[in-house]
Amino acid sequence: MIGTVNAFQISGLDEKEFWQFFKACAFGKENYEGDPSLQSIGRQIAKALKGCPLAARSVGALLNRNVSYEHWKTIRDKWKSLQIKDDDFIPILKLSYDYLPSHLQRCFSYCSLFPEDHPFSAATLVQVWISQNFVQCEDIGKGLEETGLQYLGSLVDLGFFQKVDRHYVMHDLMHDLAQQVSAKECYTVRGLQSSTIRQGIRHLSIITTGDDNDKNTNFPTEKYEEILQKIRPLQKLRSLMLFGSSSVYLLKSIQTVCKEAKCLRLLRVCVLNTDISAIHTFLNPHHLRYLEFIRVSETKDMLVYGDYKDAAFPRALTSFYHLQVLDVGFSGNISVPAAMNNLVKLRHLIADAKVHFSIGGVGNMISLQKLKFKVQNISGFDIRQLQSMNKLVTLVISHLENVKTKDEANGARLIDKEYLKKLFLSWSVGCMSLEPERTKDVLEGLQPHHNLKALCIAGYTGPTSPTWLSSNLSVTSLQTIHLVNCREWRILGSLEMLIEILS
Incomplete structure (x- = not known):
């Protein structure tokens, strides 16, 4: 509207350059000069793609699955039957989609x-x-x-x-293309421009990003509610996603949706601090697998994404026994109820480290794959909590000065955790109780499974390596090792062997 020159129409790639790119996608190399019959079919298809790199990549990948005359001829014939219009590449991409498993x-x-x-x-x-x-x-x-x-x-x-x-x-x-092929099961409310809504959709998203700078008084809540009323019945609804900070104004509106959608598996919702404690009241705990909160702050003029302040998980959330993912973001601290360890099927807890540190009896959560664990001299927070958590892939253990003996450290049974790929072990810097021999014994007892790939040790005050990292090297899959503030560590035994393993 404010331009001073005419719009510049961008054309596709030059025919010669496009053919080289197409050959790279279809044959695996741009200088392919093999089977003339395949090249002939390839040139016919490439010419129709009008220099579009995305189409070349998609169709080329489809052809590359089976570099044979029969397969390429079948693709060409099916492509011709689509009666593609100029510059309409969706049918071509749809053909690639149809061949997907x-x-x-x-x-x-x-x-x-x-x-x-x-x-x-x-x-x-x-x-x-x-x-x-x-x-x-x-x-x-x-x-x-x-x-x-x-x-x-x-x-x-x-x-x-x-x-x-x-x-x-x-x-x-x-x-x-994704919208086209998912039309029977998925529907997206994009602002107030809604099209015909199919009955019995399974997955719904609401995108309000165009209204994110509006104040509460200007947000068209009633118009969104009218659209939501058309989405019936809701018994088949499996997913509900909200995008845009202003979607916090729709929280009351979607309560009815969630109450009717008794088989809801996934909910992604923007919330204010005060919303978190009440969100469980309109959710059915029996089917929910994925719950994501996006924290929004209300400023004088607009809504902005922010941190949690004085927020708390409701105790009722601990009865969502089938929950697999709980995502509250990495920033901001949230109070944790005592029975948080009831979530035995939780695979991923995406939250601030303080949330992880606050879960008493975390050892019950045997499905977790990533955990930040702070050893404390309190019941339910000792290192033996890790004993049965054998699905862990990433584990961070801090405040190891609170572990007294090798046997106590061995109680974590890191050696049994075959899926563990990343391990971070740290002692608090400057702790007066860090006796070199004791820290050496503790590290000895924290021997990991041989599948471990990355190891970081911080604050270790022992003078030598544990046996599992020296003469009897057992972490044979190790790819990286990172040592931080281990100033007393004078001897890194069998360095040649370690370098050979890491290389």
């Missing part, structure tokens, strides 16, 4: 619930898929999370996701 189709189409250009965390995305039972383990030696990451890797290789830095993103055209 059913489990990858479910995972991809579900992502239509997220806003466009949403930066996906691999861990979060996999946890969401698991909550919907989309991830199935066929290999006994692999966990659900590892299998889910393989699913994501396959979708990246096939062009449905792109990795950008530490996150994953979905191209706009892929997002459009």
